[in-house]
Amino acid sequence: MANIQVSIITIGDELLIGQTVDTNSAWMAQRLNDLGIEIKRIVSVGDIAKDIKNALDEEIAAADIVLLTGGLGPTADDITKPLLCKYFGGDMVVNEEVLNHVKHIFEVRKRPFLDRNLKQAEVPDTCQVLFNKLGTAPGMLFERNGKVIISLPGVPFEMMGIMEDEVIPYLQQNFISDALLHRSIVTAGEGESFIAERIADLETTLPLHVRLAYLPSAGIVRLRLTGRGADKQRLVKELEMYQDQISNRLENIVVSLHDLPLEHILGRTLLEKQKTIGFAESCTGGYIAHHITQVMGSANYFQGSVVCYQNEIKESLLGVKKETLDKHGAVSEQTVIEMANGARRSLKADIGLGVTGLLSPGGGEDHVPVGTVWIGVADENRTVTKEFRFHYDRPRNKDMATQIGMLMAWKFLEDKL
């Protein structure tokens, strides 16, 4: 079967009032793309029977497989399960395996099992039950006229568990599809338009089954080649040829040929070079440390971070001199030099990274323009500093400083700074 297509329907009022960001569909899309399964549309609707039914009608017509998440919880705002039962013409029955599992979960969590929890073990008798190891709401799989409709809970880790344990093996067994492959080039230092201009001639030579996308984010532009074809081995070779051509052309701004977040790229380089790192974070407030510790095994190269939101902490824990702070201010080149070296010494690290800035108005540094950030990287022998001026709001300025801080540390290690 060539190019099977999936629609995702996410259900919940919380999505439509913006209280919850839908991260489920991005995760599902990524996971299915790995299998060569393409997502055609993602639709979010509220907890309203009519809207859910309409979405089902439309997406079943348009796609081969429809995945639903949400609407399966125990409380009164959930209406999806009875709707699916009616839609596929069955009766609700208690599933013994699910019931035992739900009771077991309540026992382990030392919570009383209530009558309304019994509902969670009920499923339409027309569905195949997809067991939910991590929660109480089971997944359900329905078939109709060769199309498959799968309903999953909205809690992300429960949805992910059922996807991995049940849905993906099922899809692998029942659907074969063209390979869909991606190759990426991560760049830093030039904008989207400028990169497009530099590779315009290469882009025009791409065949129809290979597409190039530009994905800009804080300080970084990712180029993604997507190819589709029946012959996977040939497709790999083809994509890697285009990846080579483009990365050779952009050589001076290429950070990685692996589509990884910067914390992974920096972590790999630290491991390779057998160096440790420590941070002195003022305006980034621990966000760089958070990123680097998202990587499993980061304890092999990450010593720690001193989040110094007050000048007295910069002095006492990092050894920044009071005179430096008094004379030049907390947001200055002189201070960031002492912070980077202080991080290196206090945290017993080979490399120190310091970040100090003014992300939003206020904060006692009013002589410095809002958005000014100083970043410094140091080892035993040298210290490199750079000044930035970000023009966004506070969260985005923090994100920029975090990404560019990691980028500068990576460049320092690669002798590109």
Add this chain to the structure above:
Amino acid sequence: MANIQVSIITIGDELLIGQTVDTNSAWMAQRLNDLGIEIKRIVSVGDIAKDIKNALDEEIAAADIVLLTGGLGPTADDITKPLLCKYFGGDMVVNEEVLNHVKHIFEVRKRPFLDRNLKQAEVPDTCQVLFNKLGTAPGMLFERNGKVIISLPGVPFEMMGIMEDEVIPYLQQNFISDALLHRSIVTAGEGESFIAERIADLETTLPLHVRLAYLPSAGIVRLRLTGRGADKQRLVKELEMYQDQISNRLENIVVSLHDLPLEHILGRTLLEKQKTIGFAESCTGGYIAHHITQVMGSANYFQGSVVCYQNEIKESLLGVKKETLDKHGAVSEQTVIEMANGARRSLKADIGLGVTGLLSPGGGEDHVPVGTVWIGVADENRTVTKEFRFHYDRPRNKDMATQIGMLMAWKFLEDKL
């Protein structure tokens, strides 16, 4: 006009392969809800003309206003603007104001202005241009048979800028709608089903125009009352009456009647009580510090955090005793007591919060079950500790430890621990 309804269409291949999480529609939904405008559906499609056109047809039929984001960048993967031009039957023309602005942006950013950037100043002559102060791609507003279609760039801060400057004033002027109001109750300590059981009788008394939703997240369940009505003042009173009834019933587990993240709730309490706080973060890796510094003005109560990913740093910067680490291990009650008090002293704070745990397998603490986290809070007079066992994956365990750490600090300050 009663209950005008909006559909959102987000455009971009990156959404359908899961490379980008769609945060735009949640932001738009929240902002429009504040105005009493309801979102009916959110649809994501790829950069494929046919799919965009289908989505436009469907959503224009179903809603009064259709908002599009994405597909307006300068590179070859963007096809939305020509499609809209054709869809609404106009010609592309260069808009002088936009052209001057785009050229100005390139000057400021010291980037050469390329021919392909000229395209960004082109708009269909059938649209009203929505000026984009923060970027190069203008927004566009089309009207057809009393329906309004608005196209915005996909870069979040550019989309937000045009929404605030242009779209929201336009909607306020041209559409009046029933008030849509929310009141929340943030609780911690009991699961969704158990809460539902405790307030079952109250829930059945809610009138049709008031709905109650349960929104569980790490360690927290938010209850949200949503009411709709023509008389805003009456609706406020009505919602607050139900909010009172429910929060009185749940008194022992209520954290806040404001739907704020925990970092805001903790920050408010620190300000009120004029206390400062400092963290010693091992397994949370700076994530608690990141949260607390997301709040503007947090420098008034946040001293800093020592992210101590190595035992030697726990010793040198926090004064944790080598004997304690050797005897009890890094993930232990004894260590977290010394960490919390070390954070308090080293960071010169009134309150110290310490977190140490094993989030995922490995890390040299293999005698401790994976998911074990010790959290301690201390002031001059007392130290409170608690042990947790989280059963999720590494990022979710980190999030749980972060949320519950903030919750414990808040309870400590409120004498509820």
